[in-house]
Amino acid sequence: MAQDDTFDLIVLGSGTAGVGVARRCRAAGWRVALVECREFGGTCALRGCEPKKTFWMLTEAMERARRLAPHGVAGGDAVSIDWAAAQRFKRSFTDPVPARRETSLRDAGIVALHGRARFIAPDALDLDGTRLATRHVVIATGGLPAHLPIEGAELMDTSDDFLALDALPPRLLLLGGGYISFEIAHMAARGGSEVRILQADRTPLAQFEQDLVERLVRRSREMGIAVELEAEVSALRRAGAGLEATCKDGRTFQAEMVVHGLGRRPALEGLGLEAAGVPVEKGRLVLDDRLRSTGNPRVFAAGDAAAQGPALTPVASHDARVVADNLLGGSRRVDYSVVPSVVFTIPQLASVGATEQAARAAGADYEVRQGDMSDFLSVRRTGETAAAYKILLEKGSGRILGAHLLGPDAAEVVTLFGFAMKAGMDADGLSELMTAYPSGASNISSMLG
Ligand SMILES: Cc1cc2nc3c(=O)[nH]c(=O)nc-3n(C[C@H](O)[C@H](O)[C@H](O)COP(=O)(O)OP(=O)(O)OC[C@H]3O[C@@H](n4cnc5c(N)ncnc54)[C@H](O)[C@@H]3O)c2cc1C
């Protein structure tokens, strides 16, 4: 590449957010380069949602066979997970991603570059000694595990390490009681590890409806996962062949593997943001509601790096659309009002819109529809014993403010609630919707009835 190449746009990061912006701007005829410092593909496809869901699917199949063993799945109680085979199956999805993604970018006419670019001026980056001049930059560098003042923090493994294992450790400690810890706990426990979650306060999965979280915690404990609350980890050290975590109250826990599930932060190190006049406050880019840097109008951010909405793949896709529209002359704000989200435990925990706590804090006038679903036919047929719903409706109008589900079909059904919220459909409208029967969705009218 020639020195002083001028691009219309340079995107940093080949995940959902970066690729989404790059493709749209390239389709509009822009000269676009995309720089990636690891293998092409990003977190979701290589180290997040997709590989996680493959392991989840296998452990769920095993769990369901075991649960239904007394009801006709003969031999189901003897079924177990072969983690090495599961890892090979996962790799059959992840291994082809980097080459495919890079090729598809090149086929689209995007200049795909390897390396770690850094700003050297408001309108230029350095990539391994080459100056890249550009009209715009999009920072889509994703997130990384948060730095926390935990002594011995360098001894922790990450979710990346867990998802790359060929064999599970006998004992696994998960620090933090959020998405990563609960999902890994449910997979690893089904795979045969002795698992313990250490959560700092009394509210694990704090973004989710706590009534349902309590049921999930109970279900997790019933199946042998130790969930320790008020267990704020302050130190980690080597102990024999394994590791020992110490909590602030002095409790200690040992395991062969300790995984970071303590939150993630935007990946902004080494970008030379000062040289570009791009401000950062408390580790986050300062952006307006169109995802443009308040300090440098050439620069936008999207996805986990922008950290304006929840760190989720559908948010990264939304951000990419917003940024591309704004780069191409529009003036579009982000809208995170309806973001369905799921914790892939067994059963799944799903949420869209306000929790009761949030609705109360916002002073909303609401009513609640809630109940246990464990005796619903669609749940009983799966052998699952923990299932429940909680729906918040605006009093008078019947507008859906939030929907929270625990159960086998929660991920699919929550999206229907999100669709109704986005479309402005009230509870009556949604309960009159004809749904395929029998399905998880056909329970919606019972929930709203
Ligand atoms: C274990 C796990 C499970 C998850 N499961 C789900 C799920 O089920 N559902 C869901 O919605 N979300 C899930 N998420 C979150 C989801 O993966 C992220 O929100 C999403 O991938 C963010 O996309 P992104 O494009 O913003 O960033 P990323 O996909 O992280 O892409 C950023 C890219 O930028 C690159 N990069 C970083 N620094 C530089 C640099 N200086 N120069 C060039 N390139 C750089 C990185 O290598 C990376 O490839 C999960 C996350 C994790 C960790």
Ligand SMILES: NC(=O)c1ccc[n+]([C@@H]2O[C@H](COP(=O)([O-])OP(=O)(O)OC[C@H]3O[C@@H](n4cnc5c(N)ncnc54)[C@H](O)[C@@H]3O)[C@@H](O)[C@H]2O)c1
């Ligand atoms: N299914 C999904 O969509 C999915 C799955 C995995 C990750 N993610 C994304 O990745 C992000 C990061 O996940 P995560 O699980 O690392 O973070 P998280 O924010 O979900 O949970 C972190 C937890 O760690 C606790 N904590 C913090 N310091 C602690 C300490 N010293 N000791 C004990 N507990 C402590 C917090 O109270 C919190 O409950 C998520 O917020 C989510 O956006 C999404």
